[in-house]
Amino acid sequence: xxxxxxHRLRQDLFLDxxxxxxxPPLEDAKVSRWVPWLPERLRHxxxxxxxxxxxxxxxxxxxxxxxxxxxIGPVRGVLVGGYCLLVAAGPAITxxxxxxxxxxxxxxxxxxxxxxxxxxxxxxxxxxxxxxxxLAVMTLVVLRTRPRLAVETWLVTFGVAAVLTALxxxxxxxxxxxxxxxxxxxxxxxxxxxxxEERRHVVETQTVTAEERSRRTLLEERxxxxxxxxxxxxxxxxxxxxxxxxxxxxxxxxxxxxxxxxATIRENAVAALTELRRILGVVRSEDPDAFVETDPEAxxxxxxxxxxxxxxxxxxxxTVEAVITGAPRPLPQGVELSAYRIVQEALSNALRHSPGxxxxxxxxxxxxxxxxxxVNGVPSRLAKPSPGAGHGVLGMRERVQMLGGEMTADHTExxxxxxxxxxxxxxxxxxxxxx
Numbered sequence: 001x002x003x004x005x006x007h008r009l010r011q012d013l014f015l016d017x018x019x020x021x022x023x024p025p026l027e028d029a030k031v032s033r034w035v036p037w038l039p040e041r042l043r044h045x046x047x048x049x050x051x052x053x054x055x056x057x058x059x060x061x062x063x064x065x066x067x068x069x070x071x072i073g074p075v076r077g078v079l080v081g082g083y084c085l086l087v088a089a090g091p092a093i094t095x096x097x098x099x100x101x102x103x104x105x106x107x108x109x110x111x112x113x114x115x116x117x118x119x120x121x122x123x124x125x126x127x128x129x130x131x132x133x134x135l136a137v138m139t140l141v142v143l144r145t146r147p148r149l150a151v152e153t154w155l156v157t158f159g160v161a162a163v164l165t166a167l168x169x170x171x172x173x174x175x176x177x178x179x180x181x182x183x184x185x186x187x188x189x190x191x192x193x194x195x196x197e198e199r200r201h202v203v204e205t206q207t208v209t210a211e212e213r214s215r216r217t218l219l220e221e222r223x224x225x226x227x228x229x230x231x232x233x234x235x236x237x238x239x240x241x242x243x244x245x246x247x248x249x250x251x252x253x254x255x256x257x258x259x260x261x262x263a264t265i266r267e268n269a270v271a272a273l274t275e276l277r278r279i280l281g282v283v284r285s286e287d288p289d290a291f292v293e294t295d296p297e298a299x300x301x302x303x304x305x306x307x308x309x310x311x312x313x314x315x316x317x318x319t320v321e322a323v324i325t326g327a328p329r330p331l332p333q334g335v336e337l338s339a340y341r342i343v344q345e346a347l348s349n350a351l352r353h354s355p356g357x358x359x360x361x362x363x364x365x366x367x368x369x370x371x372x373x374x375v376n377g378v379p380s381r382l383a384k385p386s387p388g389a390g391h392g393v394l395g396m397r398e399r400v401q402m403l404g405g406e407m408t409a410d411h412t413e414x415x416x417x418x419x420x421x422x423x424x425x426x427x428x429x430x431x432x433x434x435x
Contacts, residue, residue: 009152012145018100023144026050054091054140062088065129083111087130090137098144102153105130105137106160113164135182139189147190147197154179154186214394221395225402228300228337236333241269302336303328303363306343310361313347319358320347326365335423338399339363339370345392346374346419356380357416369405369424378415396421 025047031038035046065084090105112130138157142150158179165172244266248254301309306322313320331339343361350359357377364371393409400407400421407421 008148012149012152013099013102013156016099017103018097020096021098021144023051023095051095054095057136058088058092061091061129061133065133083108083115086111087133090133091140094137094140094144098141101137102141105134106157109134109157110160110164131178135185138182139185142186142189143193145193147194150186150190154183158182217394218398221398224395225399237269237273241266241273244269300333300337301340302333303331303339304336305340306361306363309340309344309347313351316351317355318347318351320361321359322361322363324363324365328365331370331425335370335403335425338403339372339423341399342372342396342419342421343374345396349392349417350374350376354379354417355382369422372421372423373418375412375418376416393419
């Protein structure tokens with residue numbers, strides 16, 4: 001234990017003691033939170049407020065040390081100025097080299113003690129401005145580095161003070177109360193530093209956790225989309241394979257070239273289905289029970305199933321109105337499925353976060369695609385805590401972006417919530433779907 005303590009002491013106070021560690025300015029967010037009444041131009045300079053405070057403190061220390069040194073004895077001129085500069089240099093250097101500033105301040109304390117011994121009959125290492133300045137330097141060093149330096153600097157400082165007192169035969173009665181007071185100050189500084197480090201660590205952990213949660217939710221949503229698209233594509237590929245296999249039997253005296261072409265089409269369709277099932281196995285490997293509660297053979301929902309969705313939502317207590325504008329027409333199955341899921345998620349969020357509110361679903365069939373708007377009013381009662389991950393909007397936006405559309409989701413002026421999306425559909429895709 002002693003060897004470990006000495007090793008840490010060497011690492012903290014001796015190794016690279018004068019390394020350059022500049023104190024960064026305050027963050028803009030902190031400045032805006034602490035002094036929101038300052039103009040923008042002054043806020044830029046307010047970021048350097050701690051540096052100005054420490055610099056002003058050094059100037060005051062220089063003036064105080066010069067005054068006290070002048071009154072001690074016949075020390076004059078260069079000696080007085082040099083000593084005062086040495087005392088005042090400690091706080092200023094903590095802005096750039098905190099551990100080195102501690103050693104400079106301790107050296108100034110020893111020099112001040114020798115000056116007191118030489119020119120006064122009462123010798124104490126705590127006289128003058130050197131020790132209060134040294135205590136301030138130790139506090140700044142602890143706040144700038146790490147909490148354990150409070151113990152290390154306290155031990156070194158009062159070890160040196162005890163040696164100086166014993167060598168000169170001074171009164172050791174001052175040592176315990178001054179050491180106790182200094183310990184209280186340094187322990188407080190160490191507690192503040194530990195609290196700041198813990199707070200920073202918590203903020204970083206929360207940030208990383210939120211990012212990981214968002215990434216995981218995004219991957220889960222993409223896996224869901226992949227499963228649903230598999231069912232859509234697999235249905236069409238199965239139809240192609242069946243039609244290609246049955247086509248030669250519908251024509252008498254089928255030419256060999258045509259039969260070969262149909263066989264090739266069927267083989268490619270079957271190979272594509274096999275590849276889709278292989279990829280889907282990888283996607284579903286982390287969630288093998290994704291369809292336990294539902295029929296795995298059931299077709300994927302489309303906008304034609306919207307009435308049943310609205311009925312189920314109404315039975316859950318949500319008053320919802322559906323408005324369809326434009327001429328309804330068949331759309332690509334991926335667009336229909338994504339539109340259905342967006343409406344489903346938006347209404348689920350309204351049920352979960354706005355109990356007692358009314359909702360309105362607007363579906364617009366326009367020339368260039370499909371428009372969706374789901375809006376709910378203000379809740380009439382307090383919402384219960386939701387166990388969900390809180391990333392339903394992220395999943396909806398992922399679906400819309402996958403289809404090349406745009407989406408907005410934000411609170412309304414009256415306190416409700418609105419989800420608006422547009423999914424582009426070209427005429428070629430619509431014609432193929434109709435055929």
